[in-house]
Amino acid sequence: MATPAFVGLDIGSSRTKVAVIGPDRRLLGHAIRRSGTDFSATAAACLDESLEMAGARRDAIVNAISTGYGRTNVAFVTAQSKTEIGCLSRFGRDRFHEAITIIDIGGQDNKVIKLDGEGRRASFKMNRKCAAGTGAFLEEMSLRLDIPLESMDALARKSTEMVKLGSYCTVFSATEVLENIRHGKKVPDIVKGLFYSVIKRVLEMDSHDGQVVMTGGVVAHNPYIVEMAGEMAGRPVVLPEFPQLAGAIGAALYALDEADPIGIRNNTPAGETNG
Amino acid sequence: MAEEKKTTRKKIQAADMMNKIMADYFYGLNDAATTGKRKVAWCTSVGPAELLQALGFAVHFPENHAAMLGATRMSTDLIPAANAIGYSPDICSYLTADIGAYLKGITPLAKAYPGIQSVPKPDVLVYNTNQCRDVQDWMAWYSKKLGVPSIGVTSPKNVNDVTDAHIDDVTRQIEALVPTLEGIAGVKLDMDRLRETVSLSRECTELWKQVLETAKASPAPLTFFDGSIHMGPAVVLRGTREAIDYYKVLLAELEQRIRDGVGAVDGETSRIYWEGMPVWGRLRQHSELFANLKSTVLASTYCSSWIFPSFDGNDPFRSMAKAYLELFIVRSDRYKEKYIKEMIEKFRIDGIIYHDAKTCPYNSNSRYGLPGRVEAETGVPSLVISGDLNDLRCISDEQTKTNIEAFIEQIAERR
Numbered sequence: 215m216a217t218p219a220f221v222g223l224d225i226g227s228s229r230t231k232v233a234v235i236g237p238d239r240r241l242l243g244h245a246i247r248r249s250g251t252d253f254s255a256t257a258a259a260c261l262d263e264s265l266e267m268a269g270a271r272r273d274a275i276v277n278a279i280s281t282g283y284g285r286t287n288v289a290f291v292t293a294q295s296k297t298e299i300g301c302l303s304r305f306g307r308d309r310f311h312e313a314i315t316i317i318d319i320g321g322q323d324n325k326v327i328k329l330d331g332e333g334r335r336a337s338f339k340m341n342r343k344c345a346a347g348t349g350a351f352l353e354e355m356s357l358r359l360d361i362p363l364e365s366m367d368a369l370a371r372k373s374t375e376m377v378k379l380g381s382y383c384t385v386f387s388a389t390e391v392l393e394n395i396r397h398g399k400k401v402p403d404i405v406k407g408l409f410y411s412v413i414k415r416v417l418e419m420d421s422h423d424g425q426v427v428m429t430g431g432v433v434a435h436n437p438y439i440v441e442m443a444g445e446m447a448g449r450p451v452v453l454p455e456f457p458q459l460a461g462a463i464g465a466a467l468y469a470l471d472e473a474d475p476i477g478i479r480n481n482t483p484a485g486e487t488n489g
Numbered sequence: 490m491a492e493e494k495k496t497t498r499k500k501i502q503a504a505d506m507m508n509k510i511m512a513d514y515f516y517g518l519n520d521a522a523t524t525g526k527r528k529v530a531w532c533t534s535v536g537p538a539e540l541l542q543a544l545g546f547a548v549h550f551p552e553n554h555a556a557m558l559g560a561t562r563m564s565t566d567l568i569p570a571a572n573a574i575g576y577s578p579d580i581c582s583y584l585t586a587d588i589g590a591y592l593k594g595i596t597p598l599a600k601a602y603p604g605i606q607s608v609p610k611p612d613v614l615v616y617n618t619n620q621c622r623d624v625q626d627w628m629a630w631y632s633k634k635l636g637v638p639s640i641g642v643t644s645p646k647n648v649n650d651v652t653d654a655h656i657d658d659v660t661r662q663i664e665a666l667v668p669t670l671e672g673i674a675g676v677k678l679d680m681d682r683l684r685e686t687v688s689l690s691r692e693c694t695e696l697w698k699q700v701l702e703t704a705k706a707s708p709a710p711l712t713f714f715d716g717s718i719h720m721g722p723a724v725v726l727r728g729t730r731e732a733i734d735y736y737k738v739l740l741a742e743l744e745q746r747i748r749d750g751v752g753a754v755d756g757e758t759s760r761i762y763w764e765g766m767p768v769w770g771r772l773r774q775h776s777e778l779f780a781n782l783k784s785t786v787l788a789s790t791y792c793s794s795w796i797f798p799s800f801d802g803n804d805p806f807r808s809m810a811k812a813y814l815e816l817f818i819v820r821s822d823r824y825k826e827k828y829i830k831e832m833i834e835k836f837r838i839d840g841i842i843y844h845d846a847k848t849c850p851y852n853s854n855s856r857y858g859l860p861g862r863v864e865a866e867t868g869v870p871s872l873v874i875s876g877d878l879n880d881l882r883c884i885s886d887e888q889t890k891t892n893i894e895a896f897i898e899q900i901a902e903r904r
Contacts (some may be wrong), residue, residue, distance in 0.1 A: 262881075283887060299895035300902075323888065335899045339894055342875045 216274040217242070220300065220473065222465025223291065224252050225284030228321025228349055229431055232260040233462035234268040235470060239308070243268030244459050248430075253284035261291060274479030277469040282459050283322075294472070299327055299338045301464030302429060306469055309454055313424030317416050317443070317451075317458070319432040321349040326420040342481065344382065347415025349432045351384050355408050358388050359401065366405050367436040373406035387411065409436065413443045426451045434458035461467045498712050498753045498776050501719065503739040506893055511721050515602050521547035522609030528674050531631070531812045533624040535615040535794075535813050536641065537663050539805070540692050543683035544674040549558075549609050550725050551627060552620075555583035559879035561770025567593060576630075579794045581623035582848040582879035588630055613673045615666070616641035619819045620696040621851040622695050642671055645812065649821045651814045660808035666780025669886045677838035680805070686728040687809060688802030697723045698796045701788070704745040708741045709787035710778070713763045714776040715753060716792035722885050723795040753764055754785045759840075759900050760837055763789040764829065765844030766878040767850045778890060782897045788830070788836040791852070809850060818851055826855055833869050840900050841871040842893070847883040872896040872904070 217236050221284045224231040226249060234243040240391050245263035250256050257280075265271060276353060278292035285295040295305075298320075306329050315326040324341040377394050381387045386409075394404055412432065424450060428440050434457040444451040456463065509511055520726075521527035530546035531737050532538050534553070541548050558564040564582065567589030572578050574592070576585050590596055591608070598605045602845035614628040614637060625641065632639035642662045645655050697720070703710050711719075719739060761779065768775060779786050794817055801808035815818075817828060832838065841863070843855040850856065860871040874892050877883035 283891075297891050297895040297898060299891070300898045336904055337870065338895060338899070340888060414770075 216270055217268075218276045219262070219268060219270045219274045220466050221258050221278035222276055222462040222468040222469060223261065223278065223280040223282075223285075223293065223403060224289050224298070224459075224462035224465060224466070225249060225257055225282040225287060226279060226321050226431075227283045227323075229458070230256045230260050230284070231459050231462040232264040232458075233459050233466045235463065235466040236268075237470070239467065239470065241345065241456065241459075242270070244456070244462070246458060249284065250314065253287035253354075254290060255310075257284075257288045258290065259339050269408060277470040277473040279391065279472070280464040281465045294303060294470055295465070296465060298461050299325055299335075299340075301461045301468065303327055303329055303333075303335045303338075303464070304471075305429070305460045305464035308424060308429060308464075310427065315420075315421065315424060316424050317422075317426060317428045319347070319349060319412065319430040319439075321353075321431065324441070325417065325423075326416065328420070328423055330475075331424075335422075337420075341415070341419065344384075346382050346384050346387070349398045349411050349414060349430070351387070351407060352432060352436075354384055355388065355391065358391060359404070359479075361401065361405070362453075363460065364435060366408075367438045369402045369411050370406040370436070370438050372402040373400075373475050375400075376401050377403045377407035378412060379407050379411045382415075390424045391485075395396040408470055409442055409447075409477065413446055417447060421450075428453055429460035431458045436466045498714060498780050499751070500537070501711070501739070501742060503735070503742050505717070506720060506738055507735055509721060510726065510735055510846040512602060513731070514725055515598055515605060516593050517604070517611045517878065518547050518549055519598075519605045523675045523848065528612040529671075530720075531614045531628065532631055532778055533641070535619055535627070535816055536615050536624075537666065537809060537813075539672065539686045539728045539800075539809055540581060540663065540666065540683065541615060541677075543686045544670055544675060544678060546613075546670075548725070549611065551587050552583055552624075553586040553598070553606060553721070553725050554590075554598070555569075555879065556769055557601075558586040559583075559693050560772060561597045561600075562770040562881065563590070563595065564595060564770065564879040565881040567595065568882075578848070578880065578882075580689060580848060581627070582877055583623065584627040585621050586879045587627065590729055591631075591634075598666045600891055603796055611635065611637050613637040614641075615670075617644055617811050617813055618642065619644035619646075619816055621849075640666055642666075642813070644819060646819045648814065648819050649766055649823055651811065653701065654815050656807060658811050659814055661847060665805055678782075678850070683805045684802040687800050687805040689733060690727045690797065690824050691800035691802065693727050693729075693732045693736065693797065694797045694800060696733060696740060697794075699796075700736055700740050700743060701796070701833075703747060704785075704787040706747045707760070707837070708750070708757040709785045709836075710746035710751060710753055710756065710759065711787070712753045712776065712779075713786040713789040713792060714772055717767045717772060720792055720795055721793075728797075730832055733835045744895055748853070752785065753787075754780045756783045756785065757785045758783040759785070759839045759897060761786040762829070762832055762836065762838045762841045763791065763833055763844065764841055764854055765770065766791060768844065768884065769875045769878055771876075771884065771889075774886070775889075778893060779897075782894065783866055784897050786842070793832075794818065803845065822854075822857055824856060826859060829863050829865055833863075833867055838869055840896060841869060842896070843871060845873050847875065847877045850882055852878075870896070870899060
């Protein structure tokens with residue numbers, strides 16, 4: 215008999231993430247793709263890729279839950295959804311057994327979620343309408359500076375004299391960046407300034423209780439942001455394994471919870487191994 | 490849920506009666522303005538309407554008109570017209586929508602009430618800055634545009650306790666309006682009529698309070714979204730018998746719902762307080778969103794702001810002043826926190842939603858740390874959503890939806 219699979223699908227505005235976990239909550243398979251315009255097709259492709267990695271077929275899926283911006287677009291696999299905030303909290307509760315603050319930087323929104331010592335959600339905040347400080351900000355700047363997104367982290371680490379950007383607004387920040395280029399500032403210093411701007415926006419959203427944990431695609435690809443955030447916050451900041459999959463893993467955990475409400479299968483934290 | 494089903498709150502049968510008296514009111518206003526049979530006064534929402542009624546004016550409320558522009562989703566197309574003549578997109582979107590509508594010669598009244606062409610032309614504009622400074626600026630624009638006087642009351646703000654000094658000040662200001670208004674109305678003020686009007690306003694306000702307090706029942710028989718619509722007569726017809734008659738009918742229907750155990754939302758699992766303005770252009774969507782989550786938004790500062798317990802026919806001027814000053818929006822955060830805590834207890838609230846309206850700082854009480862203080866003292870969780878009363882450009886529907894869904898999830902998980 216095939217291993218039962220529990221699936222979480224996180225259909226984000228920028229990327230679609232799928233996580234497949236087993237009854238023991240171990241991460242068996244996962245996939246990440248650009249969401250594009252056909253959320254259902256992208257989710258299906260991610261699902262098949264994750265199942266293949268897990269060595270499972272679709273008929274092994276016991277339960278699936280969707281989350282994220284496009285959570286209602288995956289009726290082909292699940293009729294159930296949870297919010298990203300709920301799923302990130304579920305992930306945090308699974309991985310940390312203390313009061314934590316999760317800072318998630320996504321494609322178009324940021325979230326600060328506080329869990330109490332028992333893993334219950336105490337509060338959450340999302341960024342306001344503006345996309346400043348989100349992944350969209352860095353994507354826009356990568357286009358303006360003609361720097362591939364994936365090279366930003368290495369560039370920022372080379373900075374010797376960071377450029378500080380003052381504006382809240384992505385468009386005005388772009389103007390500031392161009393002005394700095396005209397004044398001969400070095401690209402690594404500007405990129406570090408962009409990272410600094412992102413961190414400032416998220417740190418000012420809320421206070422931070424307990425252990426600070428960062429998740430989301432931006433920190434997954436730019437771990438230097440986590441180091442900088444730790445310095446700026448004056449406290450260590452944890453980057454868990456698979457930070458970009460945190461919401462999808464949380465959704466998969468909910469899928470398992472609902473199929474196995476008394477938790478008899480629970481023993482190992484999800485995402486700890488063998489992805 | 491991948492396939493979203495639409496659940497709506499239950500229809501209130503008395504709505505047909507309300508629609509009829511609101512239609513009569515608007516046709517009456519139109520008749521006054523087009524025939525000249527009665528003088529027309531424009532009055533800000535908690536301006537001295539009782540005085541105007543007693544002097545025989547037909548009274549138009551620009552804020553009511555602006556809310557109609559919002560509810561019909563006309564406002565977002567009209568606001569830019571006011572922006573273009575120098576009224577910033579950051580100021581009151583009631584003001585900008587209403588002035589924009591005037592500039593473009595548009596009114597929702599024309600569509601709702603065949604035969605009405607425009608808002609009624611005023612003979613006088615009367616404001617009370619107890620709401621905000623914007624109402625004075627709003628009336629000032631019309632005053633210049635239409636060549637009619639704009640007069641009013643400049644109210645204290647951020648008041649802790651309403652003192653005799655405050656009341657003396659506002660009483661004198663209201664009394665000082667009388668000679669000008671008498672001159673425009675062409676009649677002397679009949680004090681008996683003023684006493685009667687203030688008494689009728691008091692009766693209306695008592696009934697409106699009883700209507701809102703039916704939501705103490707579980708399940709609650711009405712929602713904030715119902716209240717935002719059914720407060721119409723309390724806003725535009727206070728001081729009249731029609732409003733009183735209407736609220737008696739509405740109250741009876743809601744009391745029957747309580748006896749029958751009927752809630753406005755099927756299967757109510759959480760009880761929410763709404764702090765701030767409605768998002769007029771999203772009233773239905775928000776109502777459906779909460780109903781689908783089995784959550785009832787059942788009490789609000791906004792709807793409760795038309796409860797004036799101090800009206801007293803025996804002391805009309807002074808009691809009007811007191812009533813206009815005791816309003817939530819006039820008060821300090823110290824008072825507001827106490828008020829919200831009492832509402833949480835009275836209505837057994839599970840969570841508070843603060844609407845931070847981009848263009849309405851006076852009705853956005855999340856900007857000076859109040860939600861955190863209330864939450865720390867009561868343990869009742871809160872959520873701040875960004876939006877606006879009338880300018881839909883300031884709204885992200887998806888963010889609002891995710892925030893509200895996550896908030897209701899949070900409340901459910903903490904049980």
